[in-house]
Amino acid sequence: MALLTLEDITKTYKQGELLVHALQGIHLNVEEGEFVALVGPSGSGKTTLLNIIGGLDTPSAGTAQLQGTDIAKLKEVERSDFRLFELGFVFQAYNLVPVLSALENVELVMVLQGLSAAESRQRAEHYLQLVGLEKEQQRRPSALSGGQQQRVAVARALAAGPRLVLADEPTANLDSENAGALLDLMHQLSHEEKTTFIFSTHDERVMARAERIITLQDGKIISDVRTNKHD
Amino acid sequence: MHTRSQTHTSRQLPMLFFIAWRNIWRNPIRSVLTISALASGLIMVVFYSAMMEGMLRQMVYQATAISTGHIQIHRQAYIDDQDMYATFPWPWLDAIERDVPGINVAPRLYASGLASTTESSTGVMLKAVDPKREPTVTKMLTQVRSGTLNLGLASDSAEGLPRFYVVVGAQLAKNMHLIPGSELILVTQAADGSVGNGLFVVSAILKPLSPNFDRMGVLMSILAYQQLMVLDGGFHELAIHVEDAEHMQAAEALLVHNIDKRNQAQPLDDLGGKAVLRNWRTLSPMISDMLEMSKTINFIVGFIVICLASMGMLNTMLMAVHERSHEFGILIAIGMKRRWLLLMVMLESLLLALVSALVGVIIGISGISAFGERGIDLSGTMPDGYDWGGLVFEPYMQLYIDPINILSACVLMVVITLLAAVIPAWRTVRLDPAEVMR
Numbered sequence: 001m002a003l004l005t006l007e008d009i010t011k012t013y014k015q016g017e018l019l020v021h022a023l024q025g026i027h028l029n030v031e032e033g034e035f036v037a038l039v040g041p042s043g044s045g046k047t048t049l050l051n052i053i054g055g056l057d058t059p060s061a062g063t064a065q066l067q068g069t070d071i072a073k074l075k076e077v078e079r080s081d082f083r084l085f086e087l088g089f090v091f092q093a094y095n096l097v098p099v100l101s102a103l104e105n106v107e108l109v110m111v112l113q114g115l116s117a118a119e120s121r122q123r124a125e126h127y128l129q130l131v132g133l134e135k136e137q138q139r140r141p142s143a144l145s146g147g148q149q150q151r152v153a154v155a156r157a158l159a160a161g162p163r164l165v166l167a168d169e170p171t172a173n174l175d176s177e178n179a180g181a182l183l184d185l186m187h188q189l190s191h192e193e194k195t196t197f198i199f200s201t202h203d204e205r206v207m208a209r210a211e212r213i214i215t216l217q218d219g220k221i222i223s224d225v226r227t228n229k230h231d
Numbered sequence: 232m233h234t235r236s237q238t239h240t241s242r243q244l245p246m247l248f249f250i251a252w253r254n255i256w257r258n259p260i261r262s263v264l265t266i267s268a269l270a271s272g273l274i275m276v277v278f279y280s281a282m283m284e285g286m287l288r289q290m291v292y293q294a295t296a297i298s299t300g301h302i303q304i305h306r307q308a309y310i311d312d313q314d315m316y317a318t319f320p321w322p323w324l325d326a327i328e329r330d331v332p333g334i335n336v337a338p339r340l341y342a343s344g345l346a347s348t349t350e351s352s353t354g355v356m357l358k359a360v361d362p363k364r365e366p367t368v369t370k371m372l373t374q375v376r377s378g379t380l381n382l383g384l385a386s387d388s389a390e391g392l393p394r395f396y397v398v399v400g401a402q403l404a405k406n407m408h409l410i411p412g413s414e415l416i417l418v419t420q421a422a423d424g425s426v427g428n429g430l431f432v433v434s435a436i437l438k439p440l441s442p443n444f445d446r447m448g449v450l451m452s453i454l455a456y457q458q459l460m461v462l463d464g465g466f467h468e469l470a471i472h473v474e475d476a477e478h479m480q481a482a483e484a485l486l487v488h489n490i491d492k493r494n495q496a497q498p499l500d501d502l503g504g505k506a507v508l509r510n511w512r513t514l515s516p517m518i519s520d521m522l523e524m525s526k527t528i529n530f531i532v533g534f535i536v537i538c539l540a541s542m543g544m545l546n547t548m549l550m551a552v553h554e555r556s557h558e559f560g561i562l563i564a565i566g567m568k569r570r571w572l573l574l575m576v577m578l579e580s581l582l583l584a585l586v587s588a589l590v591g592v593i594i595g596i597s598g599i600s601a602f603g604e605r606g607i608d609l610s611g612t613m614p615d616g617y618d619w620g621g622l623v624f625e626p627y628m629q630l631y632i633d634p635i636n637i638l639s640a641c642v643l644m645v646v647i648t649l650l651a652a653v654i655p656a657w658r659t660v661r662l663d664p665a666e667v668m669r
């Protein structure tokens with residue numbers, strides 16, 4: 001069974017009198033361990049799709065299932081727990097709680113999961129080391145570069161031990177060098193941690209690092225290609 | 232799916248506290264202003280209640296210590312129509328003091344009469360006290376405005392009759408042009424039906440003990456009274472001072488019991504009626520009412536001031552929550568439950584309120600203490616003190632810190648600010664993460 005199964009997902013927003021068809025009949029399976037790029041022009045529906053998978057938005061029709069769990073059918077509290085235990089999130093920018101250090105930001109999710117303080121600390125240190133920020137762990141987000149902040153967000157997403165990490169334009173605020181480095185890091189960790197990643201991007205060079213590229217246009221999948229990229 | 236994180240809220244709470252605390256200092260100027268507003272409100276409330284409490288205590292002191300005492304005993308007929316014959320027998324005096332521990336007693340006698348000088352005459356109220364016992368119960372005999380207090384013998388008259396000193400109220404003295412050394416003729420209806428009269432010498436003028444005494448009071452010794460009135464069978468009033476004023480009820484109960492016992496052993500005559508015991512609350516119902524009312528007024532004033540101050544808190548938290556909507560959206564996305572977020576915002580308000588309470592109490596108490604024991608000194612503007620509600624006050628406003636009052640003000644503030652914080656906190660519950668991060 002696929003990790004993620006989307007069946008005929010439709011999302012229509014109402015904007016006054018106008019109906020915006022953000023997604024129109026999306027069918028998609030993602031297997032465990034895949035490293036997937038979601039690409040397409042602005043307004044094609046990438047964020048909408050990621051939000052539906054992440055349980056931050058509900059589809060107008062169709063079902064999204066993660067290992068048999070129908071995400072839209074979860075109650076509010078269950079959905080919260082679903083995101084806490086099953087998913088990791090990396091957003092475009094300002095991912096971190098400004099009043100917490102890098103280390104505390106990573107610890108936060110594990111503390112919310114109910115892990116002991118000691119275990120959270122240990123895991124957080126480990127993941128900050130994996131993203132190369134062991135020296136910066138006491139710094140607040142304001143004292144980190146944009147690329148470093150995104151790496152902390154990746155560490156936070158992985159430290160929680162999710163099945164699936166969703167990243168909506170994680171490199172949009174980075175220069176191409178940092179963007180490439182972040183993607184390489186995500187790719188590497190995806191393999192090491194055997195974690196599935198779905199990320200959206202505009203950047204050609206970024207999408208080149210994906211193993212599978214799904215292209216959206218006007219809310220429809222217009223291409224779905226697997227590259228033979230295996231490190 | 233079952234909710235796995237629910238069982239562990241104890242583990243998340245410290246983290247929520249920690250973030251809430253850090254969030255307060257995120258915008259230090261705003262927080263300091265909020266704390267200042269709340270603390271100022273609290274200081275005002277603390278100050279106001281200290282002033283009220285001080286005034287009430289002065290009032291109670293005035294009511295009890297100056298002339299009333301804590302408890303008084305009369306006979307029913309005396310209460311009803313000042314029946315001159317409704318007295319307690321003298322042996323009761325020592326017996327009561329002996330049998331009831333922790334009290335002092337002072338007997339008093341009253342009568343009305345006519346006072347005349349060469350210039351004028353006026354109706355007066357005669358009050359007789361025991362110069363030895365009275366000071367153990369009240370400070371009446373220390374309330375001298377001019378002259379030197381003396382209730383003893385002045386000189387013998389030409390006919391060889393003893394002539395006593397008396398003390399008069401200030402207003403009476405003014406009306407009759409009396410000064411220490413003035414002579415005064417008192418005429419009354421004596422107990423044996425004859426006309427009692429005598430010449431007295433004013434030794435001193437008293438500060439107002441009560442408005443009545445001030446206008447028509449003539450104070451004399453019991454000995455002088457007995458000679459004038461030909462009434463030596465007993466006394467009208469027993470004023471009692473309870474050493475441990477906090478346990479007045481116990482003393483009252485003992486007294487009632489003792490009087491019953493005494494009445495059985497040596498019954499009072501029927502005409503004078505039974506012995507009636509009243510404490511100062513019953514004797515000064517106005518003060519007693521005022522004590523009760525001031526609690527309500529205190530509360531209302533505190534409530535209004537704190538409500539106004541907590542508007543600052545409401546504004547601060549609304550702004551804070553608004554500014555952080557993106558951050559809260561992220562937190563919800565990564566699995567923070569909305570009730571934890573709500574808790575976090577409430578904790579932030581709670582911490583702000585607690586810091587404000589601490590600051591307010593410290594500044595309030597040290598400010599009050601700075602005025603010292605006597606409180607605010609008004610002797611510059613009112614050297615004679617002031618009179619209010621039928622009572623005369625010393626020219627200073629005592630400030631009294633009542634821990635219960637302060638604690639209730641703090642609790643009131645915390646509760647009100649938390650109520651105010653519910654509005655911003657509730658916004659986090661309705662936050663749509665997809666919306667705020669768009």
Ligand SMILES: Nc1ncnc2c1ncn2[C@@H]1O[C@H](COP(=O)(O)OP(=O)(O)OP(=O)(O)O)[C@@H](O)[C@H]1O
Nearest residue numbers: 013014015020022041042043044045046047048049
């Ligand atoms: N809340 C909303 N209300 C109305 N229309 C919306 C809403 N959210 C998204 N849309 C519309 O749905 C469409 C898809 O938007 P979406 O944000 O998913 O695109 P995107 O591919 O992420 O674009 P970008 O690359 O610019 O981030 C757009 O036409 C957008 O205007």
Ligand SMILES: [Mg+2]
Nearest residue numbers: 046047048168
């Ligand atoms: Mg988008």
